[in-house]
Amino acid sequence: MSRALQQKIHVGCRKLGLDSDGRRDLQLAVTGKASMKDMNEAELNSVLKRLKTDGFKASSGSKKHKLASRADLRLVHVLWRELGAAGELRDxxxxxxxxFIRARFETTWQSIPADVDMLRQHDQIDQVIQALKSWGKRADIEFAWEDHQR
Known part of the structure; x- marks a missing residue:
């Protein structure tokens, strides 16, 4: 548990703009100890409580979807984010x-999953990738991942 608390403290300090010296100063002020290694769980909780008082809001990672486990599904997400960053997307x-997947492929595919990460057929995933690449090409977008493949 203390490792998780230490990670939360590091995240909280980063979100509040504290560097490592600032974090140590805060820890020293709250617990009298500059190093988290020397703190027990109650002291770590005190530091975390102080960070929350200063404006840190810890968020649970459980609300987020996990990354797709397959590289081709992750590529779909990367292409979509890059199209968004280029201003090509409304959402x-x-x-x-x-x-987008529902609208683009509803007449082509027999069934469309509710979520992109539920796609399992390689040819369907490849069709989505090709559609996103074509969109990027029409919009003159050079995808960042292409630089790494050359």
Missing amino acids: SSRKGLNK
Whole structure:
């Protein structure tokens, strides 16, 4: 548990703009100890409580979808994000990607999954990738991942 608390403290300090010296000063002020290694769980909780008082809001990672386990599905997400960053999308969220897939492939595919990460057929995933690449090409977007492949 203390490792998780230490990670939360590091995240909280980073979000509040504290560097490592600032974090140590805060820890020293709250617990009298500059190093987290010397603190027990109660002291770590005190530091975290102070960070929350100063404006840090810890968020649970459980609300987020896990990354797709397959590289080709991750590529779909990367292409979608890059199209969004280039200003090509009205909705660059995951929901927007799912809407795009439904609209683009509803007449071609027999069934469309509710979420992009539920796609399992390689040819369907490849069709989505090709559609996103074509969109990028029409919009004169050079995808960042292409630089690494050359």
